[in-house]
Amino acid sequence: MNKLVARGLIRAERSKGRPSQRGDLPGEAARLLARLGEPEAYARPDPFAEDSLVARRGSDGISVGSGRFAAASGRALVAADLAEWDAAGTRLTISAAGRSRLRRQAAGGEAAFAAQHRExxxxxxxxxxxxxxxxxxxxxxxxxxxxxxxxxxxxxxxxxxxxxxxxxxxxxxxxxxxxMGSEFGATRVDGGGPRDPxxxxxxxxxxxxxxxxxxxxxxxxxxxxxxxxxxxxxxxxxxxxxxxxxxxxxxxxxxxxxxxxxxxxxxxxxxxxxxxxxxxxxxx
Structure with missing residues (x-):
């Protein structure tokens, strides 16, 4: 077999289940990322379903469920550096790169890459x-x-x-x-200014x-x-x-x-x- 063809097959095999170089995510992984981007959101392994994750919002004391996802979606986010597990491996949260991605998607167009650094x-x-x-x-x-x-x-x-x-x-x-900008309420040269100085x-x-x-x-x-x-x-x-x-x-x-x-x-x-x-x- 041609060496170039063999290398291509090996590369394709290794890339299975991973996001592409363009940053595309499977549909369910993208939805999980959106859930993790909500305030105080996280995901945990589902104790009642094997190889599943449960997304929740709020603290441990008071939290509400926000969906169930396949564990493979969480692994896809971790592999793309868009989410991370805590030290105990029980809580999956969005990473800084994941938040930047969501801001970039929300902005769209030419402002997308500038928006990923802003909140x-x-x-x-x-x-x-x-x-x-x-x-x-x-x-x-x-x-x-x-x-x-x-x-x-x-x-x-x-x-x-x-x-x-x-x-x-x-x-x-x-x-x-x-x-850092103009103060429109300041006194102007023509004598105008605030209604009641x-x-x-x-x-x-x-x-x-x-x-x-x-x-x-x-x-x-x-x-x-x-x-x-x-x-x-x-x-x-x-x-x-x-x-x-x-x-x-x-x-x-x-x-x-x-x-x-x-x-x-x-x-x-x-x-x-x-x-x-x-x-x-x-x-x-």
């Missing part, structure tokens, strides 16, 4: 500021709330994430961060008071880190390099700082319901 989310403004689009891929807080540690828990909880976002909104409203000034002053109160509550030893992390969106590695901290130490300090900030804002770390509320007696 554009609509962020509500504070006060007079309207909602704006922000690239969540550049937000270290968004990375920390998605990243899970060895125990399977996120690096920061939802309360800490919201606390950091609230601090950034106040810093933006207080004009403490550099603007006095109210605009009061809005800025109130935001600065909130920022000052939050940083004072956290403490001077942690306020600088929060300004870099939440305000200037510096990553943990950059913070460690600039402060000459040991590797992976910024993660621990950031969790402490954001926890204090959440306590200052009164954000609860655990959900409470009527069964945990105080008993109140109404008398006529």
């Amino acid at each position: 554009l989310t609509l962020v509500a403004g504070d006060g007079e500021a309207g909602p704006t689009l922000r690239n969540a891929a550049e937000n270290p807080l968004a990375w920390m709330v998605r990243r899970r540690g060895r125990d399977g828990e996120p690096l920061i909880d939802a309360a800490s994430f919201e606390a950091g976002e609230r601090l950034r909104r106040d810093m933006t409203s207080a004009a403490l961060l550099p603007r 006095a109210s605009a000034a009061d809005h800025v002053i109130a935001a600065r008071q909130r920022v000052r109160g939050a940083l004072d509550a956290v403490g001077s030893d942690l306020s600088g880190l929060l300004i870099d992390l939440c305000g200037f969106l510096k990553g943990l590695e950059r913070i460690e390099a600039e402060r000459r901290w040991p590797a992976r130490s910024a993660k621990v300090v950031a969790r402490i700082a954001l926890g204090r900030l959440a306590e200052h804002y009164g954000l609860e770390r655990e959900a409470t319901g009527p069964e945990r509320a105080r008993l109140r007696l109404w008398r006529g």
Whole structure:
């Protein structure tokens, strides 16, 4: 047999069951990837069906099913580096490459490859500021709330994430961060400007008071880190390099700082319901 033909047959045999070089996925594997791309989604081996996976959403305490898939679909995603198993081999989650693929598919066209590096989310403004689009891929807080540690828990909880976002909104409203574009509400050369300059000034002053109160509550030893992390969106590695901290130490300090900030804002770390509320007696 011709050596070139033999090599072609061997190559074709090895490629069976794998995604093609163009990145094509079997239909069921593509659907599983879409499920894993949903918030807090994961897949586990089905205890009642051999060689099957069960996709779920939510935490282990409260989760809902979102479909059953063949285990071969999970293996196809892992082989394509689009999903990964945890250390125990019991939880399959989407990888960074998998999220990039979904963003690329959603964008389509010429913007597909640029979109795979972005996570554009609509962020509500504070006060007079309207909602704006922000690239969540550049937000270290968004990375920390998605990243899970060895125990399977996120690096920061939802309360800490919201606390950091609230601090950034106040810093933006207080004009403490550099603007990357035109400020359409600023005074113009022709004398035009905000309808009520006095109210605009009061809005800025109130935001600065909130920022000052939050940083004072956290403490001077942690306020600088929060300004870099939440305000200037510096990553943990950059913070460690600039402060000459040991590797992976910024993660621990950031969790402490954001926890204090959440306590200052009164954000609860655990959900409470009527069964945990105080008993109140109404008398006529």
